[in-house]
Amino acid sequence: MRVLIVEDEPLAAEKLVDYLRRWRPEARVMAHLTHVQQVVDFLSGTTRLDLIFADIELSDGRIFSALEALDLPCPVIFTTSYSQYWPEAFQSQGVEYLLKPFSYKRFCQAMTNLEQLKEKLAAPFAPLASGGFRQxxxxxxxxxxxxxxxxxxxxxxxxxxxxxxxxxxxxxxxxxxxxxxxxxxxxxxxxxxxxxxxxxxxxxxxxxxxxxxxxxxxxxxxxxxxxxxxxxxxxxxxxxxxxx
Missing domain, CATH: 2.40.50.1020 (LytTr DNA-binding domain)
Incomplete structure (x- = not known):
């Protein structure tokens, strides 16, 4: 699992990495970003990602301004202290909304929900077994x-x-x-x-x-x-x- 972490609070970032390592020790944090412009620059590249953890309120603005301008490569789990942004979150490929401070139990629930969602979506829409394409x-x-x-x-x-x-x-x-x-x-x-x-x-x-x-x-x-x-x-x- 290749993960991007967007978080400008050092302690919150450390906690998230710790939870991630406990959940999946082989997970790789590809980058830890703290500013909106960093997110734009990083996601404009070619790094492959499986999941993004993103705080919403960063020091230079809200993360939505970056995500709306990009072709996101994967789902996003939002981590925030504010409850009012969830409608915008789920319009930006958000699959979970973790309100700080969240426990390891809540983190595990979010990751389990993500995996179950991937399984349900992949099964009926997988490429045809015959090697053909949709007709x-x-x-x-x-x-x-x-x-x-x-x-x-x-x-x-x-x-x-x-x-x-x-x-x-x-x-x-x-x-x-x-x-x-x-x-x-x-x-x-x-x-x-x-x-x-x-x-x-x-x-x-x-x-x-x-x-x-x-x-x-x-x-x-x-x-x-x-x-x-x-x-x-x-x-x-x-x-x-x-x-x-």
Whole structure:
């Protein structure tokens, strides 16, 4: 388990590391950060992570300002002295909310909940045993169920717990699934690429790419009016994907 700790209180950080070592001795703390900008810089890199522990109120601002701008690589367990931030926490890939001071028993409960959640999500959405890829998606309709073939889909967009598929005609369809992270491994990686935390695009829909700021690209498609923007930590791999 590779873990990032974001905590500006030294004693709280030490306690968290101690709990983590007791829970899983082989866990690796990849970094201990104390400022929002450090979080932005670190998560813009390529370090693989399995879990983030994050305090919310840091000395230079709230952690949400950093997380909203990033394509998070893993779940987040928030640790805070404030109870009022839980709605924002669960909109930022939060899976648990630990109110300080929390006991080792409460920590263990949070970690157990995380592992159970991973198991439940992984089982029904694992890549097909045959080695193939997803062929169709069910659409969310009020009175009937409809099927959308993957061959008709040109991009997926996620927002507010809803995933929308855009077809080759530019029409949008709300899917039963609610997470791009669950959809992505079921798709052919030669055809689809995850540009950022919210957008997954088919190679056939890309018309051109243009520079967007210092480390991102604007992807212009033939089914959306606005360009799709690559997250900074996916730009290099997107270029390699295009050059295959």
């Amino acid at each position: 169709r998606f069910m659409l969310r309709k009020s009175q009937a169920q409809e099927v959308l073939p993957v061959t008709d889909i040109r991009c997926f967009r996620a927002s507010g717990g809803v995933v929308v598929a855009c077809d080759r005609n530019g029409e949008h369809h709300i899917l039963v699934e609610s997470s791009l992270s669950l959809i992505e491994p079921q798709l052919d990686p030669e055809q689809f690429f995850r540009l950022n935390r919210s957008d997954l695009v088919h190679i056939a829909v890309i018309k051109r790419i243009e520079p967007y700021g210092k480390e991102s690209l604007a992807v212009i498609t033939d089914v959306l009016e606005e360009p799709l923007i690559t997250s900074r930590n996916r730009t290099a791999s997107f270029r390699r994907w295009l050059d295959r």
